[in-house]
Amino acid sequence: MTDLFRKIGAVCLAVVLLLSGCTQTAAESGHFTKDTSIQEVINDEAFDNYGRLMFPTDDNYYSGDTLGDLQLTWYNNINPDKTVEIVNYFYDQVQQDQRIFYPVYSKSERKADPEKADTGIFFFRGQSGAKTAVVNAGGGFAYVGAMQDSFPVALELSKKGYNAIALIYRPEEETAYEDLAHAITWLRKHADELQIDMTDYSLWGGSAGARMADRVGTDGTASFDEPASPQPAAVITQYTGLSEVTGKEPPTYANVGTDDSIADAETMTERIDAIKENGTDAEIEVFKGLEHGFGLGEGTAAEGWVDHAVSFWKKHMTTEDIVASAVNIPDSIRKIPRRYFRQARQQGTLEDLNYQTWESFSYEEHQTRLNKHAVVYLPYQYDPSQQYDVFYLMHGGWSNENSLLGSPGSPSEFKNVLDHAIQEGKLRPMIIVCPTYNNTNENGQDSDDFSLALQLTDQFHNELTNDLMPAVESKYSTYAEEPTPAGFAASRDHRGFGGFSMGSVATWHTFQYNLDDFRYFLPMSCGTDLDNLVLWQDAENRDPGDYFVFIMTGTKDFAYSYEQERHQAMEDSGVFTDIDQQSDGNFAYRVKKGYDHDATAAEEYTYNGLTAFFPSS
Numbered sequence: 001m002t003d004l005f006r007k008i009g010a011v012c013l014a015v016v017l018l019l020s021g022c023t024q025t026a027a028e029s030g031h032f033t034k035d036t037s038i039q040e041v042i043n044d045e046a047f048d049n050y051g052r053l054m055f056p057t058d059d060n061y062y063s064g065d066t067l068g069d070l071q072l073t074w075y076n077n078i079n080p081d082k083t084v085e086i087v088n089y090f091y092d093q094v095q096q097d098q099r100i101f102y103p104v105y106s107k108s109e110r111k112a113d114p115e116k117a118d119t120g121i122f123f124f125r126g127q128s129g130a131k132t133a134v135v136n137a138g139g140g141f142a143y144v145g146a147m148q149d150s151f152p153v154a155l156e157l158s159k160k161g162y163n164a165i166a167l168i169y170r171p172e173e174e175t176a177y178e179d180l181a182h183a184i185t186w187l188r189k190h191a192d193e194l195q196i197d198m199t200d201y202s203l204w205g206g207s208a209g210a211r212m213a214d215r216v217g218t219d220g221t222a223s224f225d226e227p228a229s230p231q232p233a234a235v236i237t238q239y240t241g242l243s244e245v246t247g248k249e250p251p252t253y254a255n256v257g258t259d260d261s262i263a264d265a266e267t268m269t270e271r272i273d274a275i276k277e278n279g280t281d282a283e284i285e286v287f288k289g290l291e292h293g294f295g296l297g298e299g300t301a302a303e304g305w306v307d308h309a310v311s312f313w314k315k316h317m318t319t320e321d322i323v324a325s326a327v328n329i330p331d332s333i334r335k336i337p338r339r340y341f342r343q344a345r346q347q348g349t350l351e352d353l354n355y356q357t358w359e360s361f362s363y364e365e366h367q368t369r370l371n372k373h374a375v376v377y378l379p380y381q382y383d384p385s386q387q388y389d390v391f392y393l394m395h396g397g398w399s400n401e402n403s404l405l406g407s408p409g410s411p412s413e414f415k416n417v418l419d420h421a422i423q424e425g426k427l428r429p430m431i432i433v434c435p436t437y438n439n440t441n442e443n444g445q446d447s448d449d450f451s452l453a454l455q456l457t458d459q460f461h462n463e464l465t466n467d468l469m470p471a472v473e474s475k476y477s478t479y480a481e482e483p484t485p486a487g488f489a490a491s492r493d494h495r496g497f498g499g500f501s502m503g504s505v506a507t508w509h510t511f512q513y514n515l516d517d518f519r520y521f522l523p524m525s526c527g528t529d530l531d532n533l534v535l536w537q538d539a540e541n542r543d544p545g546d547y548f549v550f551i552m553t554g555t556k557d558f559a560y561s562y563e564q565e566r567h568q569a570m571e572d573s574g575v576f577t578d579i580d581q582q583s584d585g586n587f588a589y590r591v592k593k594g595y596d597h598d599a600t601a602a603e604e605y606t607y608n609g610l611t612a613f614f615p616s617s
Contacts, residue, residue, distance in 0.1 A: 031339050032087050034068030034080050041067065041087050046094045050101040053118060053168050054087065054151075056143040074140060074207070074262065075148045075293035077300060085424060086151045090122075092337050098125065104179070104186040115170055119179050121187075122151070122166040124158035127328045128195040129583060131202075131321060132163045132187065133313075136180060138207025138240075138293065141173045148295045149206040149238075156296065156306050159425045159616050161323035163196040169212075176208070180216045181224035188229060195331070200233035200317040203250075204309075207263065207293060210237035210254075217250045234313040239263040239292050245274040251281040253312040255305050257290025283312060322583055327520075327548050328615045329579055329588040336417055336607050344419035346380040350408040353433075355471035360439050360459035372436070374468065375401050375408075376476065377415065379422050379429035383477075387494075389430040389614050390478045391520075392464070393606070394437065394457075394499035394506040397447045401436040417607060425616040432610075433472050435464075437506055447502065454528070457506040461513035469517070488517040496613050498522025500602040501559070508535050511549070515539060521549045522609040525597055527559030532569050539575045549576065549587040550612060552605040554595025563589070588612075 032041060042051040056062050061073045067087065068080040093100050103110065103120040110117045135157070137149035144150075146166055154164035165187060169179035180203075188198045203213035217235040222228040237254045241263040252275055256265045265286050275282040285308065287294075287301040297303050314321055353376050359368035379388070395403045406412035421427035437453070437460040438446040447453045470483040479491035488495070497510045497518050504523035511521050512535045539547065549570075553563040567589045570576040579585035590608070595601040 031091060031337070032067060032084055034066060034084055036067050036084075036087075037065055038062075038067060038070060039065075044091070046091055047101075050120070053101070053120070053144075053146075054090070054122075055147060056139070056145065057118060058143050061139065061143040061145075070147065072139075072145045072148050072293070073143070074138070075145055075295070076291045077294040077297060078148050079152075079296070079298050082152050082155075082296065082298065083147055086147065086155055088337065088339070089124075089155060092335070093125070096332075096335050099123070102190075104183050115175075116179075118168060119170055119182075120168050121183060122146070122154070122168065123194065124151075124154040124164040124166065126158045126163040127161040127323055128331050129197055130162050130323045131200055131317065132165060132191075132196045132198055133157050133202045133204055133236075134165045134167060134180070134183065134187070134213075136167050136169070136176075136203070136205035136209030136212045138205070138209045139171060141171055141176060141208045143171050144168055145207075145293070148293060149209055150204075152296045153204060153206075153306060156425070157310070160310060161328050161615060162310075163194070173208075173211075176212050177215050178224045180212045181221040181226045184216070184221050184229050185226045197319075197322075199230075199319050200313075200321075202234045202236060202313045203232045204236040205240075206238035206295070207240055210240035211242060213237060214240075214242060214249070214252070218246060218248050233316040233318070236309045236313065239268075239294075241267050243267055243271055245271060245278065247278045249275050249278075249280055249282075251312070251316045253283055253309050255285040255287065255302065255309075257287045257292070257294060257302070259289055260292045262292040281312075281316065327550070327579070327588070327612055329550065329612050330590070330608060333552060333590050333592045333604055333608050334611075336604055337420070340417045340420035341413045343416055344380075344423050346423040347419050348377055348379045348415070348422070349382070350405055350411055350415065351376045351378060352408060353471060353475065355467055357463045357467040360437075360456060360463060363459065363462040370439070372463075372468075373401055374436070374472070375405050375434040376472065377405055377418060377432040377434075378476070379431070380419065382429075382431075385477070387477055387479045389428065389494045389496075390433065390473065390476075391430060391496045391498065391610065391614070392433045392435060392468075392510075394435065394497070394503035395447070396499065396501035396503045397450065397453055399436075399447055400438055401434050404434045405432070414603060414606070417603070418610075421607065421611060422616075426611050428614050428616045430610075430614055431472075431476055431478065433468075435468055453502050454505060457502065458509050460506055461509060464510065465514055465517065485516070492517055493519045496520030496522060498524065498606070498609055500524040500605060501527060501597065505530065511535060511547070512538065515542065515547060519547055520613040521547065522606070522613070523549065523551055524605040524609070525553045525557050525559040525563070525601065526551075526566070527557070527562055527597065529562065530566075532566070532573070536573060536575050544575070544577060544586045545584065547586060548613070550590075550609050551587070552590045552592070552601075552608065554592045554597070554601050556594055556596040557601065558597055560591070563591075 064070045105116040135150040137146040139145040150166040154166045157164040205213035272284040437456045473480045474483040479494035480487040504526035507523040576587045577585040
């Protein structure tokens with residue numbers, strides 16, 4: 001069936017194309033596993049000559065031949081799954097033409113002092129224009145333990161939307177301070193190029209890296225022969241036995257384990273108390289039973305400390321935190337990692353939802369009852385006691401409610417993509433509903449008729465509001481306190497609607513009729529003209545911040561010309577503001593060069609839209 005839809009090509013407006021995803025194995029896709037040797041990663045051509053800087057350059061400080069076996073001197077609680085995730089993140093970034101490593105010294109500086117050749121930053125991208133965290137690994141000033149101390153933290157911060165910088169420095173105490181001060185100077189100079197905000201930046205570090213963050217944060221960059229920089233908004237320190245307090249410290253968060261034989265928990269607590277006595281905000285978390293170098297502390301009492309540290313940092317920001325206020329739209333459409341098409345370790349489930357509605361053309365008369373069906377995706381370990389965001393994902397032409405995610409007995413490969421995105425922290429656990437605008441024909445042939453499908457998508461709003469949403473949100477745990485118009489309106493910030501091709505037509509009609517109930521809209525490759533003035537009429541009298549529309553298409557897509565015209569009309573409308581022109585804009589338009597009206601496009605647009613609207617945080 002999938003081959004048939006591929007042959008139909010541009011004539012077929014079906015989102016069923018989402019299901020024709022890639023079936024390459026992880027090895028074929030070039031990605032790494034726990035069985036991959038460390039040397040293979042170091043030598044991978046994707047990383048040029050900086051692959052070696054992901055690991056200690058002095059192999060006396062690590063053991064193990066594979067990513068799964070990696071151990072670092074003085075560190076505990078190393079999670080091999082996180083190690084694999086990090087190197088795959090780097091690989092995926094390179095495949096998406098994103099630069100991940102930057103030297104911070106010029107060629108002439110490196111030539112004059114060859115020891116500076118290995119000094120640079122690994123860039124974990126967050127939201128464009130978001131605030132920046134500089135993360136420093138420990139290693140006793142003998143080596144840089146980035147794979148446990150800075151990379152995992154930086155990755156988590158980037159998932160939250162912040163730009164995170166992991167510094168690779170010269171591992172001696174004084175040169176480490178110098179390199180951090182220089183990196184701050186370099187980042188401020190290159191902030192526009194990197195699209196980062198260095199206002200209210202934070203300094204993070206574990207062990208020796210914590211000493212770096214504290215020393216440079218307290219004494220300032222000018223103390224290390226660099227131009228003066230503003231003091232960081234916050235310093236975040238882990239397991240370091242500092243005792244000195246000068247009275248000049250920035251707001252400081254710290255954590256440590258009770259069984260740390262290197263950094264004494266009592267000494268750290270006393271120091272935090274002394275900082276507070278000087279009138280500076282400071283706090284510490286002490287985790288029972290943990291030893292030195294626990295990193296993220298996954299699966300331990302420390303798990304989640306990064307969230308607490310981010311909250312502490314945000315408390316001391318003096319300017320707007322756009323991560324908290326704006327949609328996380330990527331600068332360019334990101335590829336789905338190929339391994340996502342295989343089954344994830346943490347699998348969500350599909351359920352059938354049956355409900356009753358009325359024939360749509362005579363809906364108001366309630367003359368003909370219809371028994372209809374939707375497919376509902378529930379995330380791994382769905383818990384009815386928790387509240388979940390919900391997204392209604394409509395199919396296109398020549399399709400039905402089973403076309404996108406499959407059925408409980410036969411899930412699609414795109415269902416695997418959702419599982420992976422949630423498992424790896426790209427998408428927060430959420431509910432996705434796949435309905436159908438098909439009317440009376442159970443085989444989906446209503447959507448085969450282009451003219452009929454246009455009418456059906458225009459009629460679908462009655463069923464959506466009165467029948468489908470109450471059926472979904474009374475059975476499953478969403479943010480709607482009650483499945484009523486008032487309940488849906490109050491919870492609209494946690495709800496979205498989208499679709500590819502004819503599904504995008506349904507999305508625009510949902511914007512037209514159901515703006516009270518939805519905040520996020522994802523119309524992808526809409527290959528037809530629509531009456532924009534009618535579609536956007538309800539939005540004219542609303543706060544522009546009440547809604548967000550994310551449009552995507554490809555340059556070879558027959559919908560491209562329609563979307564180009566629609567983009568211009570939105571810019572001229574007075575209703576929409578392009579997020580690329582204004583950070584608090586309410587729509588975004590992204591075009592993928594060379595992409596057609598096909599499976600790859602539909603998959604990637606949906607993935608990008610969901611992760612933009614509902615990123616893990």
